[in-house]
Amino acid sequence: LELYRHATRAPEPYWHEALRRDPGQTDSLVGLARCAYAAGDPEQARDHLERAVGRLTRLHRSPRDTTAIYLLGLVREELGDDPGAYDAYAQAAWSRACRAGAGYRMARLDARAGRHEQALARLADVRRTEPEHLQALALTVVCHGRLRQHAAAAEVLAAARALDPLDAWLRHLDGLAASGDAQILLDVAIELAGVGEHEAALACLAEAEGREDHRPAGQPAVRPLLAYHRAHVLRLAGRPADAAAERARARTLDATWCFPGRLADAAVLREAADADPGDARARSLLGHWTYAAGRRARALTLWRQAVALDPDDAVAWRNIGLAAVNHERDLAAAREAYDRACAVAPGDARLLYERDQLAALTGASPADRLDALMGGGELDRDDLAVEALHLMITEGRADQALMVLGRRRLHPWEGGEGQALLAWDRAHAHGALDALAEARPRDAVDHVRAALAPPRSLGEARHPLASTAYLHLLLGDALAADGDPAAAADAWATAAAQRGDFVEMSTQEHGEQTFWTVLALRRTGRHDAADELTASLRAYRDRYAAEVPRVDYFATSLPDLLLFEEDPLRVRDRRVLFLDAQLALLAGRAPEAEELLRRPELAASRHAADLRHAVARRGAELLRGDTHGDTHVGAHPADAEPAERARTYPHP
Incomplete structure (x- = not known):
């Protein structure tokens, strides 16, 4: 279940049951630690890993599999304990499976602390173990440059670029545009900041903001995240006033389509929220990330803090409504949240659709639901339009639904399989029943035959087994x-x-x-x-x-x-x-x-x-x-x- 994500099953209950039977079962502790680390809960991950490492090393300091020790290093580094992380990486590197990864993480810590010679020695060992480790090659170039060993840096860079001409960090080190994509440029800036290249990271973030002006349609926005990452780098560079100014700027940027997805994104958002008690934007974005990571209660707390500070955040209100149903089972709170979201963003088709689905869940009448939809603006989403069609049919307006279906081309959407076709069938079936009741049998025949031959404009065909x-x-x-x-x-x-x-x-x-x-x-x-x-x-x-x-x-x-x-x-x-x-x-x-x-x-x-x-x-x-x-x-x-x-x- 951990390896192959499942829509309705999760691995955690099995690990918890294993630990109920054996509180020190290492595979289960490591599995839970991985999940906690990925969900932005390093303290919980540390507790699990320390128990696992205690079991693994109770008879011998160097177990055959040092994965748990390596993960403990990652968690300690996330918590700001660089010396503890360094020790864990050193112990984990005893196993060949973790030698390259642990060695590279030690080299990063060395480079960040200014121990460039020691970092190069670590990186040489990493490259012996994994010759095509591109991050190790890039960091080698950086360390040679800091030591003014330009010939050695150029040689390593040329060899690395030959391995992968498209690697964004290596392109940046070669003086080329790392990427035309703001998200990839942010990734490079995070790598640079992680090894202490603060000015280079700031330059990369500035380039990313320029690229954001030409973001392709459908790609998530990143501008607010760029500002929060810039504030983080400025703080690392010893410029707290500039960092505070950048956090203030981040709060003014449009966050439409902005969805943080990296652990590093969550880290800088937590840092901003802790630094500024009035930062609604950081709390709202961090709530998005936290909910996606499975920590629903914490996400709800963050969103509620956000709307208390900024009542005009429609996305946060919507998410509160969604979580109130799915996590708290509080339909009244969900209705209030959706009403607030729709008041902030009237006419938003997605909000109208979701509020209608909530109304159906709470037992609202089809007539009231239809009035709310028709009074909410244009039905420009297919899922919203099809829901309105079904309500029209239920309310005895099948002829109106057929008029809409006749002039609109629909497209399939995930979770809506069969809904457009069902609306077509229902409208014609109602029309046939009305015609029979009014002694118009020929019209009834035409309605049913039309239902059995759905047009291509519905975007879907009838399943052979239906x-x-x-x-x-x-x-x-x-x-x-x-x-x-x-x-x-x-x-x-x-x-x-x-x-x-x-x-x-x-x-x-x-x-x-x-x-x-x-x-x-x-x-x-x-x-x-x-x-x-x-x-x-x-x-x-x-x-x-x-x-x-x-x-x-x-x-x-x-x-x-x-x-x-x-x-x-x-x-x-x-x-x-x-x-x-x-x-x-x-x-x-x-x-x-x-x-x-x-x-x-x-x-x-x-x-x-x-x-x-x-x-x-x-x-x-x-x-x-x-x-x-x-x-x-x-x-x-x-x-x-x-x-x-x-x-x-x-x-x-």
């Missing part, structure tokens, strides 16, 4: 009403032959489409098969209701996990509620089904909205048993149980 039982049932009904019984029988047969479905990127034994397959079987007079399938659906419902919901280990597309994390038990119970409504209809208990479909839990359910519309427009005709209008509905003895059965949601 069920179309609902559409083919409607097509058969429309054709029968239009006086074409043979074609109607073919359409019903197509619906009746379908089993299972493909939803949320996986195949399912039963789904919401099974209901329509049962009706198609009844249309064709196959009542025994319909009863058998109904019983199978009921058994599936009971098994599903009793299972603890789990995300499949091999799931690769998880749209429900991309934004707000909802209690999987609530998701399960909501689906069970809808299946109960379908089973009640199949058993002829229409009033009970209608009561279930009106439950608040199903307010945001598109399946429930579609079934309510179908029942409202067609009534008993929807459930008729065969082509002659027989009202037989294939009631099963088990369906005669009290209505309370449909309201029971067992929690294991």
Whole structure:
């Protein structure tokens, strides 16, 4: 799990369980230390590593694997303990696996402290172990230059440039533009500052700021980070007043699209936040990094500090709302945060979309959600536009949704697989039901046939395993009403032959489409098969209701996990509620089904909205048993149980 990142599983619980069984288990301590170090918690990492090193060295000072000791050196260096880090690196270098890495880190500390001859000796050993270590070669050039050994510096530089002509640090040392990319120039400046080349680092940062003016579209912004790194270098260079002025400038720079991603970014932001209690920008950016690193509670604290200092930070407000749902499970706090974000940035499509998803999570009515979306500005994002289309359809405005779909080209987005196609299907299905209710069967046929042949402008096609039982049932009904019984029988047969479905990127034994397959079987007079399938659906419902919901280990597309994390038990119970409504209809208990479909839990359910519309427009005709209008509905003895059965949601 550490090696191959997983969408829903993490290695930490396994390491913690191993430590519960053996508190000194070194692999688990090292694994947890790596995670803590990467998450910007060096103190926690140090504690884990000191325990691991204590176990490894209790019988012999030099264990076979010195990885833990090397990592302890990194952590001590991060904490400002250079002498302790140097000792750890020296001990770690006993193992050949860590010899080059540890030796290079010792050389950096030597160079930073002005011990250039000692640094060169270390670097020579690194190059014997790993001849193509480009950072060691670059630092060798720097140390030779400091000792005015220009011929030796030029020789090493030429050899290094031959190994990799594109290496940015080596290009900088050769007097060339290190890169045309501000992010890479920042990387070079960090390397230079780390070995004590403060003036060169400042020059590199100035070049990066010039490149930021020509940043390609879609690349993260870096200008505020450049200022914070410049303040850090100025402090290292003994210029505290200039460092304070640069931190003040950083607070005025536009932070749009600025996402810190390096440990070094987090370090300079922490330094700025500690130096200036009023620096909202540093706290906000550090919150972004900290949340991405998995420290949600700490990130929330930072964002709340940021908006207390700067209430106009829409991104921080948005992130507070997101974390309030996913970390604190506080929907009221999330609503308040999103309202503040939208007030600061009215018309921002992403904020409107996310606030609407939060409204759905809290049970807001589709009408209120649609009013909020339509009053929020242009629907210029596809996910926002498609959500608005679904709400239009639910609110009886399918014709308006079809007009929008007819003139807009949509594009697939991660987590939105099938949503545009679903809106197309729903709009035409609603149109067909309305046409049948108004005695316009030819229009109903046209609607369903259009649904079955989605245009390329939707940006996606129907999956071969996806069920179309609902559409083919409607097509058969429309054709029968239009006086074409043979074609109607073919359409019903197509619906009746379908089993299972493909939803949320996986195949399912039963789904919401099974209901329509049962009706198609009844249309064709196959009542025994319909009863058998109904019983199978009921058994599936009971098994599903009793299972603890789990995300499949091999799931690769998880749209429900991309934004707000909802209690999987609530998701399960909501689906069970809808299946109960379908089973009640199949058993002829229409009033009970209608009561279930009106439950608040199903307010945001598109399946429930579609079934309510179908029942409202067609009534008993929807459930008729065969082509002659027989009202037989294939009631099963088990369906005669009290209505309370449909309201029971067992929690294991």
